[in-house]
Amino acid sequence: MNLDLRLNTSGDFYSQKFQTTKRDDTLILNMGPQHPSTHGVLRVLLEIDGEYILRAEPVLGYIHRMHEKMAEVMTYPQYLPNPPRTDYLHAMAWNWAHVAAVERLMDIQVPERAEYLRVITCELNRICSHLLWWGSYIMDLGASTPFMYAFHNRERIQDSLQRITGSRLTYCYYRFGGVYCDIDDKFISEIREICNWMKERAKMYKDLVTDNFILRKRVEEIGEISLETCRKYGATGPVLRGSGLAYDVRRDEPYSVYDRFDFNVPSYDNCDAMGRYLVRMDEIQESIKIIEQALDSLPEGDHIHPKAPKRPKPPAGDVYFALEGARGKIGLNLVSDGGKSPYRIKLRAPGFSNLSLFAEVAQGTMIADAVSILGSLDLVIPEIDR
Numbered sequence: 001m002n003l004d005l006r007l008n009t010s011g012d013f014y015s016q017k018f019q020t021t022k023r024d025d026t027l028i029l030n031m032g033p034q035h036p037s038t039h040g041v042l043r044v045l046l047e048i049d050g051e052y053i054l055r056a057e058p059v060l061g062y063i064h065r066m067h068e069k070m071a072e073v074m075t076y077p078q079y080l081p082n083p084p085r086t087d088y089l090h091a092m093a094w095n096w097a098h099v100a101a102v103e104r105l106m107d108i109q110v111p112e113r114a115e116y117l118r119v120i121t122c123e124l125n126r127i128c129s130h131l132l133w134w135g136s137y138i139m140d141l142g143a144s145t146p147f148m149y150a151f152h153n154r155e156r157i158q159d160s161l162q163r164i165t166g167s168r169l170t171y172c173y174y175r176f177g178g179v180y181c182d183i184d185d186k187f188i189s190e191i192r193e194i195c196n197w198m199k200e201r202a203k204m205y206k207d208l209v210t211d212n213f214i215l216r217k218r219v220e221e222i223g224e225i226s227l228e229t230c231r232k233y234g235a236t237g238p239v240l241r242g243s244g245l246a247y248d249v250r251r252d253e254p255y256s257v258y259d260r261f262d263f264n265v266p267s268y269d270n271c272d273a274m275g276r277y278l279v280r281m282d283e284i285q286e287s288i289k290i291i292e293q294a295l296d297s298l299p300e301g302d303h304i305h306p307k308a309p310k311r312p313k314p315p316a317g318d319v320y321f322a323l324e325g326a327r328g329k330i331g332l333n334l335v336s337d338g339g340k341s342p343y344r345i346k347l348r349a350p351g352f353s354n355l356s357l358f359a360e361v362a363q364g365t366m367i368a369d370a371v372s373i374l375g376s377l378d379l380v381i382p383e384i385d386r
Contacts, residue, residue, distance in 0.1 A: 022047050026054060028283025029367075033062050033326075037140045037371045040381030044358075044374075046367070053370060054168055056362035058355055064385045071345040076176070076312045079342070083332070084170045086347060087383040089132055090326040092118075092125040097332040099174045100255070101321040105314040105336060113301040114178035115257045120294045121173060123287040124161060124191070127198070130280045130287075131324035137277070137375040138209060141218045146209050153201060154239050160190045177246055188295055195288045202285060208358045210281065219273040223373035234353035237328025238283070239377060242276035244269035249324035254324060261293045273376035280378070313340050327351050327378055349383040 022028060029046040032038035041062035048054040067082050083098045084091030096118060103110060135150025158168045164183055166175040173180050209215055225235070227243045240247055246267035250258040266282035268275035270372070316338040322331045328350025335344040354377045363372050 005302070008380075023049075023054075025049070025055075031367075031370070033059075037374060038381075039136065039375070039379050042355075042379065042381050044370075046362075046370070048367060051366045051368075053362050053365050053367060056359045056370065058358055060381075060385055062385065065307075065382065067386045068345050068347060071342045073341065075340045076314075076342070077310065079266060079345075081170070081172045082173055083347070085382065086349065086386050087325065087327065087330075087351075087380050088170050089129040089380055090125055091169065092122040092173065093176045093325040093330055095172055095321055096122060097242070097321055097323055097330050099176050101319050101325070101332045101334040102176055102312055102314060104321055105317055105319040105334060106309070108310055108312075109305055110178045111178055111302040111305055112257070112299045113182075114303050114305075116294050116298050117179050117183060117303060118174060119256060119258065119261075120183075120191070120291050121161065121165075121171075121179075123291050123294075124157050125171065126326050127284050127287050128157050130284050133280060133326075133378045134205075136211075137217070137378075140371055141215065143209070143215075146205070149205070149208075153198065156194050160187055160194065163187060175304055175308070176310075176312050178302065180304075180305025182303040188298075191291060192295065193226075195292055198284070198288055200279045202281075205281070210277075214275065218368075218372050220270075220378070221272050221274075222369050223273045223361055223365070223376055224271045225357060229357055229360065233357040235328070235357055236350050236353065237325070237378075238276050238279040239328065239354045239357075241267040241279045242263065242376075243271045244275075249322055249329055253322060255321075255323055258289055258290075259293075260297070261290050263290050263293075273372050276378075277375045282344055310338070313338070322348075325350060327380065327383070328354060347386055349386055351377075351379050351383045355379055355384060 026047050026049050029048050031044040031045040031046055033041040038044065039316045043059040043062065045059060046053050046217030067086055070082060082100065083094035086094050131150040131154050135147035138146040162168050164181055165171045165186060197282040197330050225243050227245055230240045230243050244267055246265040248265040251265055263286045264284065266279045268278050316336055319333040320331060320333045322329055330350060334342055335347040337343040358374065361373055
């Protein structure tokens with residue numbers, strides 16, 4: 001590729017690359033970066049022949065915020081709000097990754113009650129994330145009513161989480177050695193009611209959407225991703241489990257107190273958008289099971305270690321902590337030089353790996369199916385452009 005194309009004022013580097021290699025009878029189409037179906041500022045360059053996609057190339061970088069670089073000029077407590085803003089839909093998981101990495105490097109003990117509170121709130125946030133994906137995905141495919149049901153459900157959960165975290169989206173509830181504050185009987189009662197209510201709503205979702213003939217025509221045998229493709233690109237989470245491999249960090253690489261709970265890891269060997277859809281719908285039910293078990297066995301005690309450092313200064317070294325987010329395996333690699341700020345933080349965003357396979361999967365599909373495929377990956381662009 002001639003690098004002089006970067007200086008061409010008639011279009012950017014990606015457009016020029018497509019233009020110089022496309023056939024005369026095809027069309028270059030920009031999908032995004034503002035199109036609603038890209039779920040954020042993602043741009044996808046498509047070369048199409050009629051309604052069929054010959055090539056697809058995701059273009060990132062429109063919302064890059066330098067979260068990793070900011071860690072180098074912030075103290076560990078100052079950096080606490082940053083990871084939750086990486087993936088604003090499952091902020092609890094990213095908040096957890098940061099504090100757990102510091103705790104592992106400093107050998108900070110977390111009270112048992114705090115571990116349970118982390119599990120409860122993280123699973124509630126996972127449900128919120130899956131609900132927003134569900135409502136948005138169905139809207140992408142042409143139906144608006146389920147979106148209202150999804151947000152109605154999320155509001156109830158967010159109302160409860162707001163009482164203990166002070167936030168409704170980018171939560172910063174976890175602290176080094178525990179959580180910000182304890183929960184009360186009112187919170188426990190609200191969550192039990194929500195869990196029971198969600199079980200009834202799940203039946204309605206199945207009748208209204210999952211078994212809907214129109215939906216099935218848009219997702220069945222669409223966007224087939226083989227298990228080998230998932231492995232090649234490092235896809236995890238519902239994308240991997242929708243291709244038949246029941247890998248979940250909570251079960252296969254247990255952390256916190258997840259090994260004390262009985263839950264299934266849903267997987268489907270459909271390998272299509274329907275398989276990924278079903279995994280997430282089942283995961284909502286599994287999260288409810290985990291929450292109910294945690295509430296039933298919630299121990300007494302401190303919500304944060306009495307001697308937990310408020311201004312941690314980890315020893316020199318490096319540590320890696322991984323956990324299961326709503327979109328897949330989240331990883332945080334922390335390198336410390338013994339100072340008050342991290343020497344380096346490297347974030348593993350599952351959405352980046354999941355998006356990387358889109359170019360291969362989209363080849364030969366129709367434009368309308370590309371929307372279905374993208375939606376089934378459950379992309380959060382700020383996580384990718386971290």
